[in-house]
Each structure stands twice: as C-alpha cells, then as structure tokens.
Amino acid sequence: METALTNLKKGDKAEIVRVSAVGEIRRRLLDMGVCRGTHIKILRVAPLGDPIEIFLKGFNLSLRKEEAANIYVIRIGELGDGKPMGLPGRRQSDGQEGCGA
C-alpha cells in the first residue's frame, strides 16, 4: 500500500513512489535525491518529535514531518517477497546501495 513517509516507524525501509510537494521544497527534495525509485530507511525522530532523519543514497537526510507528509512510499517487504511494489520500469534493483543492508 502506498503511504505517506510519516506513517513509517524507526527502522522501516521503503521505496519512494511519489513526491507531491510543490515549488521550492519539491525542487530541493528532488535535488537531494528524494525522487521516485529511491530506497530509504527511517533512522530516527528528533528528541522533540520533529524533524525525522532518513538514510538514502549513501547519506543521512533530515526533514520536517510537514515535508515528509508529501512523500509517498511503499514499504519494502510489504508483499512478503522482500520486494517493493514500485512502479514498473522505474524500479531500483535490490542490492544497490540505496537503502542500506
């Protein structure tokens, strides 16, 4: 199931399927590598509950929940086969460095 990034818990892994943010924030997310097909992992939530920290493409990124709410993902392993249910043709193959081990 497609869900907002904010619904994931610490340690969850997912593949980005859609970024619905607009304007400058959208551009910034895309530039930082948050685009569809990217694998991510939720690392932690800040002590005060916001922002959150995720891992992607070999680096750590922090973003506020209001921005994360506009990023839609599919959990990896959700279908039981350990594979994401990404969009056909745009899928990143497993075993890439995208989302850690």
Next chain:
Amino acid sequence: MIKKKEIVVALAGNPNSGKTSLFNELVGTNQKVGNWAGVTIEKYEGTVIHKGYSIRFIDLPGTYSLTAYSPEEVITRNFIIEKKPDVVVNVVDGTSLERNLYLTVQLMELKTNLILALNMFDEVEKAGIKIDIKQLQNLLGSHIVPTSAVKKTGLKSLLDHIVRVYEHDIIIAKNKVVFSEQIEGKIDALEKLLEQEPQLSGKYPVRWLAIKLLENDTQVYNLIKDYPIWIKALKILHGSSSEQDSPEEPDLETAITDDRNSFIRGALRETMVISARKKKSVTERIDSVLINRVLGIPIFLLIMWCVFSFTFKLGEAPMGWIEFFFKWLANSVSAVLPQGFLRSIIVDGIIAGVGGVLVFLPNIILLFIALSFLEGTGYMARAAFVIDKVMHKVGLHGKSFLPMITGFGCSIPALMATRTLKNRGDRLVTMMIIPFMSCGAKLPVYVLLISAFFPPAMAGNVLFAIYIFGVLIAIISARLLKSTILKGCSEPFVMELPVYRLPTIKSILIQSLLKAQMYIKKAGTTILLASLIIWLASNYPQSAKISVETGTSEQQVNNSITLSSGQKAVAIQKLENNKASRQLEYSASGKAGKLIEPLIKPLGFDWRIGVALISGLAAKEVVVSTLGTIYSLGEADEKSVNLATRLRHDPGFSKAAALSLMVFVLLYIPCIATIMVFKKESGAWKWVGIYSVYALSVAWISSFIVYRIALLLGLGN
C-alpha cells in the same frame, strides 16, 4: 621576471564533499575571502604555482544542484557560464557518489572542461566501495582524479591534470546525458530555435538553455523572454504541458530529474561494487548517543553552553590585554602632547575608537574557531536537527539558535555567525532579533540601575526578568517579521546530516583568521569613523564661557586662605565635574538630548537620560559613564555605587523610570559597531533603516507600557 600564465579553475561540489578542505590543502594560507557581488555569500580565492603556471582557484559555494532556486546555485552556474573558467573541478564525495553525481551531470550540461576530483578516496576504500574509475570516466566523458584532502593524496595529480587540460594534452569528451525520447524531441526543437539568436547561442550552451526552459527555470525564462523566438519557444513548451495532463505521468521537470537519476544509477551499476555494508558506521554509533531521544537535548544544551563559555570566558583575558594596551597608549600619548583639541581627538577619539574596534577581535576569532569546529565535525547540522522544532514554532530554522544565544555575549560575532544560515529571509529575521538578546555591554547599565533602586534581595529577579523580556520580544518579533515583511522566505528543512569527521586545525585556523581579517577591513574603518562622530558630538561645541567661569572659581579656591590643601583639592574636583557636566549639556549631544526630550518624556526620561542614550550609541557601557558625567561625578565607572546613591536621591528619577530605562536600553538601537556589522552582513542600508525604525518603535512602546504600569503600581518615587 616573466609573468606566469594564469589558469582559472573553479571548484564546484556538494556541501560536505570536502571541497573546502581540498581548497585549503591546495592553496594553503595563500587565500583571500570576500563576498560575491551583491550578496553576502563568501567568495574564497587562492593561487598556487605549478609547472610554470599560476593556477587561480575559485571555491564556488557548495550546492546540490544548479537550479535557480538558491543564490548559491545561481552564483555557481553564472560564474561557469559568464566567467568561463579554463577548468572546472567537480569535487565529489566518493562515499555518497549517487547523490554527488547529480550535480556532475548538470555541470556536464554546461559544456565545460570538467575534471572530477573523487574526494575522500581513503574512506571509499575503507568502506569497501570499489569503483571502476576507467569505465566511469568513459561514461561521464571527464577525467577522474582520486583525491583525499585529509591524507593529502592526489593533490599533485589533480594539479597535473589541470595543466594538461589547459595545454590540450587531455581532451575532455563532454558527453551528454540523453533524456527520454519525448524530452529529447523538445530539446531538439528548442535548440534549433535558440541557434537562430547568435547573441544567445554565442554566450550560452544552447542545449543547456533548452533543458532549463523545460525545467521551468525562471532565470532562463527571463533571459529569453525578450527575443522574438520567445513566442515559438512558448509553443513548444506549452505543447509539452498539455501533453502531460494525465496525473499518472510526471511533469517535465520531474521527468528530467528522473532521467538524470536513471543515467547515474545505470552508470554506477556498471562501475561500482559495494561489499556488504558494515554493521554500524562510526557516525551511526555517535548519533545513537548524541541525538538520542533522551540525551539529545541535554547534550545539545551542554555543547551550546561550552561554545558560549569558550567564546566569552576565554575571550575575557585577551580583551583585557587589548583594553590595557590602549589605556597605556592613551596615557603615553597624553603625557607627550599638550592639552587641547589635538590631544583630545587623538586620545579620546582615535585611540579609543581603534581600541573599540579591536576589542571585539578575541570574541570573533574564538567564536569562529568554535563554529568551524562544529561545522567541520558535522555537529552543527545535528544541533539544528535537535532544536528545529522549537525554532520552527517561531518561524525560524534550527540553525538560527546558535547565533541567537551568542547574542547574549556580543551581537557582533552573533551577526557574523548568521552566515551559517543559507536562506536570506531566515538570516535577516535572525539578524534583526539578535540585538534583543541582551549583550554583555548592557549589563553595567542594569547593575547600576538595579543597585540604585531595588533591594539586593530583588536584584537577581529583576535582572532575570530583563533578560527574559528580551527573549520574549525576540520571539514575538520573529513571528511578526516572518508574517509581514519577510513572509514566505523560509528555508525548507531538508538538510544533510554529514558523516562525523575531525576537522584539521589548519582549516579551522584559516577560517577564523579570514573572518577576523574581514571584520577589521570592512567594519573597522566605518566603526572608527562613527565613533569619532559620536565623540565629537559629545565634546563639541565647547563653551568658552563655562571654561572661563570655572577658571575664575578655581582661582578663587586656590587663593583662599581659609581652606586646607585637601579641602582645596575636593573643591576643585567638584568644580571640574561641574564644568564637564555643563560642557556636556552645551555640546551637540546635550542639545540633541534636549531636542528629543519631548519624545522621551512619556517614558519618564528627562534630557539628561536623552544624552546618555545618544552617547550609548558608541557603546552601551557609555550610558553609565555619561550618566556619571552628567550627574556631576566625573569618572563614574569605578564608583558606580556613588552614582547609584546619587540617582536614587535625584527627584527626576524613580523606580518606574529606572525600569523604563532598563527596558529601553535593552531594546533600542545597539552600538555603532553592531550597526556597521549589520549593514555589512545584510548588504544594504535599507535593512539597517528598517531595523532601526523597528527597534526604536519596540523600545519606545515597551518602555512606555512598563513605565505606565510601574506608575500604577506606585513605583513612581
């Protein structure tokens, strides 16, 4: 000597790619810092001599992309397009190559002589990442040089490559990223159109213009708007937007980004192998303690406290030495020069003014050592991560926190520290609220007034209340400014948390000393001039009549036979004090004080406080010494207790007026030095004007309210 041929090299790369350390290693201390024209973003330049060439490096601001969204990105691409550097070195962090190459493919679109410095190569090997450099070179069409700024490897090889590219010994292939068919079709059509305008095609790579048009780049839009081909171009562009009506298909901008990413992913799949990741990286282990849910905040506060003490406690001693030196200099000069205008202007004007500029240096250097250390290790981003929720409530970025608390020490380094904020709106708001964080120089004023009007038991509470009041005003101001004149200028909080690294001492020292140099060069001269003006206003014009009268009275005292020599000295001192007080009244400041009296009367101030407030523009401590002079006490700094008694018994003063004055000193325009740094950091007098009007209004309104409430509470005497 024959002048060496110059090769201009631009360094571009992601933030945290080690670009600046590489730059430091390459050019060493042989560098200078300035600002890019029109913006207060630092510009670093340095030259190195290699193989008979003088290679001039320009360290471009770190960016992730080359859109027109942030000034850093515009600077980077404009520099490459307009200044046409001979070689562009793209510094990439080998440990997160996939993200770093996104900038690389955009640099490729600019058709320059691009060399890749595969930086942090030592860490790449350690992390078990294997890169087929030859194959990647073929795919990108650029030469790749593995480097490591920390291990100092690959530096010579990089310089060799630069020279060889310049000598056409190496030809850069300048490959292009091929987009999907639909996009390529549009690029072709736009390219054909753009080539009809020699003015455009002569200056810009047309393919780049076409891609940027498809990406809705506002700058390129504005560039092409004035040409006749615009209408046709619009047709091609509009055709594109109607075709992507279906919500399933992403818009062109996203499609282009996707295609770039696919290209990178494909290239890396072919050339990079990562052996199984280690269980937990060092960074992960440090972060599990430093920004953990329970310890995160206490550790953050502890580190902030350390930075603050480091800057100001450690700065106290050298500040003392500087003050001592200038006092000594003033005394020595006084001893040599005869009394008069020349001595006065040299000693009280110039020496005091230069001392007033230099006295901030220890704080500035120490703060920037701390800041470069926090930035260099990677904790700065974590600090913003930890405190962002609080700052976001106020409408600010997590990174605003450190400059704000630095403001409790001194506004000058605090304003300079806002350079860590990349967004202009966030930065301006932070700058405007920093002076409300009560600085160290305002403390003597509070101490004087509190000791004069409040019992010792209450002193602590009143002082604390003043500080809290400043913080509250700062918070309210931030919200107000963010929702009015600086609306919508917020940095999206999408921020990299870089890997922890130990910064080199060399780079920390270079950074701090360059900041100090910048402060002296740019701010120093204007601060000096402004202090001179204030000094002149407080001393001139002088009334000959007052001098003559005092002279006559002193003569009478001296000639008196009834007084002992001790009594004579006391009487003369009294006359001298009286003279100073009357001369101050007669001076331009005194007249200005009287002029503004109607304005400050509602706050419970008379003209004498007006004079103190005006001279307080030189430095806030001066408020105390001016009150001392004007209440006829002469040298007041050392004997403020006496002054306190004097104020308490003065009929013009009351508890309510004291409270009102403390609030006014807390909030009104800070010292001239701060104003000059404000001008320099904001880049325009316009902002100084807006800030001054705002600060004065807030100070007046707050003091008025505090005074009236205090009167109602019966504190009017």
